[in-house]
Amino acid sequence: MPVFDVYQLLPITPVRAEGRYLWDNQGNRYLDLYGGHAVISIGHSHPHYVRRIEQQLKQIAFYSNSVINPLQEELAERLGRLSGYPDYQLFLCNSGAEANENALKLASFLTGRKRVIAFQKSFHGRTSGAVSVTDQPAIQAPFNTQHDVHFVPLNDIQALQEAINHEVAAVIIEGIQGVGGIRVPDDQFLQQLAALCEAHGCLLILDEVQSGYGRTGHFFAHQHAGIKPHLITMAKGMGNGFPIGGVLIHPDIKPKKGMLGTTFGGGYLACAAALAVLEVMEQEDLIAHAAQIGAWLIGELKQIPEVENIRGRGLMIGLDPQPAFAGLRQHLLHRHRILTGEAKPHTIRLLPPLSLQEEEASFFLKAFRQSLQEMGKPETSISFQNGQKY
Ligand SMILES: Cc1ncc(COP(=O)(O)O)c(C=O)c1O
Numbered sequence: 410m411p412v413f414d415v416y417q418l419l420p421i422t423p424v425r426a427e428g429r430y431l432w433d434n435q436g437n438r439y440l441d442l443y444g445g446h447a448v449i450s451i452g453h454s455h456p457h458y459v460r461r462i463e464q465q466l467k468q469i470a471f472y473s474n475s476v477i478n479p480l481q482e483e484l485a486e487r488l489g490r491l492s493g494y495p496d497y498q499l500f501l502c503n504s505g506a507e508a509n510e511n512a513l514k515l516a517s518f519l520t521g522r523k524r525v526i527a528f529q530k531s532f533h534g535r536t537s538g539a540v541s542v543t544d545q546p547a548i549q550a551p552f553n554t555q556h557d558v559h560f561v562p563l564n565d566i567q568a569l570q571e572a573i574n575h576e577v578a579a580v581i582i583e584g585i586q587g588v589g590g591i592r593v594p595d596d597q598f599l600q601q602l603a604a605l606c607e608a609h610g611c612l613l614i615l616d617e618v619q620s621g622y623g624r625t626g627h628f629f630a631h632q633h634a635g636i637k638p639h640l641i642t643m644a645k646g647m648g649n650g651f652p653i654g655g656v657l658i659h660p661d662i663k664p665k666k667g668m669l670g671t672t673f674g675g676g677y678l679a680c681a682a683a684l685a686v687l688e689v690m691e692q693e694d695l696i697a698h699a700a701q702i703g704a705w706l707i708g709e710l711k712q713i714p715e716v717e718n719i720r721g722r723g724l725m726i727g728l729d730p731q732p733a734f735a736g737l738r739q740h741l742l743h744r745h746r747i748l749t750g751e752a753k754p755h756t757i758r759l760l761p762p763l764s765l766q767e768e769e770a771s772f773f774l775k776a777f778r779q780s781l782q783e784m785g786k787p788e789t790s791i792s793f794q795n796g797q798k799y
């Protein structure tokens with residue numbers, strides 16, 4: 410039976426990983442500045458993470474949400490403390506899309522309304538509600554277009570003022586747009602957005618699925634703007650690869666039995682993985698580390714003339730190589746064995762583990778400058794298995 414062929418695959422087959430490195434089935438080592446799409450937060454196969462999951466597996470791996478699971482309470486307590494939201498409530502699920510789906514549902518339950526405002530170039534996931542607030546018509550089936558969604562340009566306060574009214578259940582916005590190309594909402598825009606939501610009785614949902622979990626130098630990216638949303642969604646970095654997502658819910662929002670639910674969400678193994686992540690983040694002070702090394706890396710990249718528009722915060726960085734260097738990502742992969750992310754058409758996204766070391770960042774910068782030189786000389790271009798030249 411073939412695998413349903415929906416992904417554009419890079420021509421490498423990783424079989425092992427440790428810290429910030431991957432090894433492929435030929436024994437080649439790659440520096441991972443992509444983290445499997447911002448998922449690897451504390452580093453691949455961190456020993457504490459492996460130990461905690463192993464221990465949990467031997468005790469009890471799973472039971473559904475029909476029994477008391479003390480690990481959920483421990484996770485909620487630790488997450489509340491580390492994120493700066495100790496008074497919020499935690500709903501656990503399995504992915505980013507599911508977290509957003511539940512947040513949208515909660516907002517609609519609470520307000521009795523169904524319209525949602527989202528932003529141009531947004532990405533919130535592929536389930537029906539999440540994809541309907543995603544600004545990508547190509548991935549919306551007719552079935553998904555039944556929702557009442559209004560898209561406005563990011564950072565356009567006037568467009569937002571015109572769109573928001575008392576029919577709106579929620580405004581959903583990413584802490585930093587990831588798939589859309591690392592687009593950062595202005596702090597002032599977020600502050601005005603929060604005030605507009607209050608004034609119109611609608612809920613502000615901050616999608617921190619990609620930008621959260623310490624990546625930008627605060628636990629959540631919106632904390633740079635000093636706002637407090639009603640609902641905050643998270644997933645990627647939360648389990649360092651173990652599937653888990655969650656919604657942080659404002660203390661004024663009262664739960665009702667049966668309002669939300671899931672079979673797998675908040676299982677024992679998932680909680681153990683998420684607890685291990687928070688423990689390592691605290692022990693290794695990874696949030697401050699991401700802020701410091703990210704600021705340094707952004708500063709260094711800004712000195713390279715062949716790339717434009719370097720943007721982001723902490724270790725969520727986007728840059729646009731000039732058109733002549735459109736194959737830079739592939740070049741870095743094949744020539745220097747460095748894995749990076751992309752956003753269409755030619756943005757390079759850097760989403761490394763938060764534990765990235767300065768010598769690894771320096772290695773990348775050296776390879777990056779060298780790649781630009783190599784690509785500038787046509788005679789040194791190299792071809793790969795797939796016949797493409799870079
Ligand atoms: C901001 C954001 N929200 C939601 C999602 C969807 O998460 P998942 O793929 O875990 O459903 C993503 C995935 O890339 C994302 O970047």
